[in-house]
Amino acid sequence: MEAQFIADIYAATAIGVGVILAAAGLGSAIGWGLICSKTLEGIARQPEMRPALMTNMFIFAGLMESFPFIILAFAMWFLFANPFVGAMQAALGA
Template sequence: MNEIIASTAIGVGIILAAAGLGSALGWGMICSKYIEGIARQPEMRAQLMGQMLFTGGLMEAFPMIVLGLSMWFIFANPFVAAVG
């Protein structure tokens, strides 16, 4: 049973790291396209900022969903229940 708990903890750590990396890369891409859009059409700055913040908010929701699933695996591990 300890192996299952340890393997789950390692898996959760990898999943959270991947979600954090994906979110950081997504924010980088969103912000770079925002700056590129301002460079092309400076008069669209306000509209582009609203779109950037909306899309960034959606991008930030993904790691929070992954965190919730990870907490479920840590505190209510279904693998331990299947063995025990």
Template structure:
């Protein structure tokens, strides 16, 4: 069994920080692309049938709310990795302390 060094714990924290940054960036980018597609289709729908504008707006805002839920879920997961990192607990139990 290999001995766990402080350097290994430091590398684990830094890897977790980089991973959390990538997770949040991907969620933000995905949300932005989702909003762009929703708004583009909303404008296309209005251009085709202007009388459907109120109904299309309701659907656009509902779909946008669903798109915005995804980054909030990812943010919650990211905060879990930052503040209650399960990998650190595994390393500390391997150390024996």
């Protein structure tokens, strides 16, 4: 029965990691779209501000792009060093 519990934990973790990575990818895509659209709106209003707006866009896009990589690191931690398996083994006395 213990092996079944651990298999269930790994299965639930795999599903959770998939959902987390999909949400991070979707959030990143929406963020890129918003950043680029607002930059283009600003350039359309004030074309002389283009260099400053482009610089700000790339700075904020880089900060926004780091979010999926942080999420990826947490997802890999849950996938390969799953803390729930150790907790289950401790609870079952294995």
